[in-house]
Amino acid sequence: MYKQLYVIQEGKPELATIRSYNTADFEQLIDVQRQSFPPPFPEELWWNEEQLREHVARFPQGALCAEVNGKIVGSMTGLIVALDDYGHQHSWSEITDEGYIRNHNPEGDTLYVVDICVVPAYRKAGIGKWLMQSMYETVVQLGLTSLLGGGRMPGFAQHVHQLSAQQYVDKVVAGELKDPVISFLLRCGRVPIGVAEQYLEDEQSCNYAAIMQWKNPFKV
Known part of the structure; x- marks a missing residue:
């Protein structure tokens, strides 16, 4: 994968590159994780070099990064x-x-989406949406049925005493609540098809995740 496009950063177009990541990118990729998932997100869940080596060796088509001005600002990994x-x-x-x-x-x-992250400075530039779109293109290219993944629910902890996890997702879908991750995935075309318990150690999500799908429109 390699493509270039413009994203809008603080009102100004900036040229971005979406490409497959490689061993030379590992240090930057780990730093992107560090910036994207600060505490209380568990530090041990950031990428390590051994994991990244497996990604590029086993499924390079699913190992993508976004680069602006020679610096990696986001990444997405799948299997x-x-x-x-x-x-x-x-x-x-x-x-x-x-x-x-x-x-x-x-x-x-x-x-299946293992991870997607964008550094805070570029979260309103459309980087995440373009990474997701690029992975949809991989689904189509490989003739797969769908893209699937668990979306964190970082707003759920504020409502856990009033709502079940499913009710929380339903209210986000209905537009009654907003969630930083689920709302983003909805804008990317993902559809919730269930809720998983004990999906990931994540205080903000109370360990739940919304399982969200994108179906390949060419595989009916």
Whole structure:
């Protein structure tokens, strides 16, 4: 994957590159994680070099980064799974092999999102949406059925005593509440199809995640 496009940063167009990441990018990729997921997000869930080596070796088409002015400002990683092997009630560590993707199955039907992150300074520039669009293109190119992934629910902790996780997602979809992650995924064309318990150690989400899908429109 390699393409260039303009994003709008603080009202000004800036040329961005979406490309596959490689071993030379590891230090920057880990720094992007550090900026994107500050405490209380667990530090041990940031990428390490061994995980990144597995990504580029096993499924380079699913290892994407966004670069502006020679600096990486976002990344997205995926693997292919056979969805019937996992179903919708799965954990992040189970379906991603704790981020190492050694369970990547080239014969599978679903591109599963391991991670997407953008540094705070570029979150309103459209970087995340372009990374997601690029992964949709990979789904189409490989003839997969869909893209799937668990979306964090960082606003849920504020409502956990009044709403169930499913009710919270329903209210976000209805426009009654906004959630930084779920609302973003909705804008990217993802559709919630379930809620997973104990998906990821995440205080803000109370360990829940919305399982959200994008179907390949060319695979009816």
